[in-house]
Amino acid sequence: MNVGFSFKEFISSKPGLKYLFFGGKGGVGKTVVSSAAACLLSELGFKTLIGSTNPVHSLSSAFDQDFWGKGITPIKGAKNLYALEIDVSKTVGRYKDDLVDKISMFLKYADIPIKPGPFVEVATTNPAFEEAAMFDDMIDVMLKGEFDVYVFDTAPVAHTYRLLGMSKVYEAWLAKMIKSRQEALSLRLKLSFRKEKVAKEIAEDPLLKSAIEMKKSTDMARRLLTDPERTAFFFVTLPLALPIAVVERFVTWVKAFNIPTGGVIVNCVVPKEKFDLEKASPYLVHKIEEQEHYLKVIHEKFPGEVLAHLPLMETEVRGLEMIAHLAEALKHPSRA
C-alpha cells in the first residue's frame, strides 16, 4: 500500500505555487483534470485562470460554456474562476503581419531590393511557428500577473515537448540575433561620417529593440518555468500500459528542460466500491482487475508521486457540476 500526498496537500505544501501545467498522452483527460484542478484552486480562494495552449480547444466543451476566442472569460456558476481559449489563427495572423514588417525593415536597412513575401512564407510554414505563437501568448498571460494561480491545459506530448523546447531554442536564437544586429550596427557607426545621426538611429533601432524586448520576456518566462517554488508540471494518465509509458518518457523530457514536476494523476479509475464484485459481470470484473494491475504499476514506477485517482464517470464530463465533483477526488490521497 502506498499512500502519499493528495493533490490538495501538494498545493498546500507549496504556498508560492502559481503556474500549473498538465501533460500526458492524447485523450487521457488533460482538459478535464486541469479543469478540476483549477476548480479546486478557485474553491480554495485563489483567483484562478484555466488557459488552453492546445490548438484543439476543449475547455468550452468540458465546461459546456463558450470561451472560444473571447479572451479571459469568467466561468458561469463559479467564483474566482476564469477561462482562456486562445484562437491560434488570430495569433498566427498577427505574427505573420509582424514578421512582414520586421523582414521588410531588415531588407530596407540591408539595402536588399526584394519583396518580403517568400521569406515570410518560409518562416511561417515551419511547423514550430504555431507553437511559438502559442508559447508567446501563454507567456504574455503569465507575465501580466492578473491571477493568483494559472493552470495550463497543455497539448498532447509532442506539442508540449516542442512548446518547452521552443523556450530554449528561442533564447539561443534571440541572443544570436541581438549580437549580430549589434555587430552590424557598430560597424555602421565606425564607417559613418555622420556619427551622431547614426548613433541616434542605432539607439532607436526597431529590430534591436524588439529582439531585446523579446529576449527579456523569454528570459523571465524561463526563470518562472524552472522555479520549483512557483511552477509544477503534472502528468495525467489512465491505468493502461500506453499512457503510462508516455508519462515515463514525458517525465524525462520535462526534467531535461529543468521544469519542476508536481506528480501523477490517474484518471478514469472505475469506482469498484460501487459494485458487488461477486455479482458483477465478468467483463466488469476483468476491467477492474486490469486497472488494479496498472494502478500498482503506476505506484511502483512513481513512488510517492501519485497525487490522485479520479473516478470514471458514467458519462463524458460536461459542465461545472461534474468538474467540481472530480475536484473533490483531488482532495484525497490515492492508494494502490
Ligand SMILES: Nc1ncnc2c1ncn2[C@@H]1O[C@H](COP(=O)(O)OP(=O)(O)OP(=O)(O)O)[C@@H](O)[C@H]1O
Ligand atoms: N473521469 C472521467 N470520466 C468520464 N469521462 C471522462 C473522464 N475524464 C475525461 N473524460 C472524457 O474523455 C474525453 C477526453 O477527455 P479530455 O478532453 O479531457 O482529454 P485530453 O487529454 O484533454 O484530450 P486531448 O489530448 O485531445 O486534448 C472527453 O470526452 C471527456 O469528457
Ligand SMILES: [Mg+2]
Ligand atoms: Mg485536451
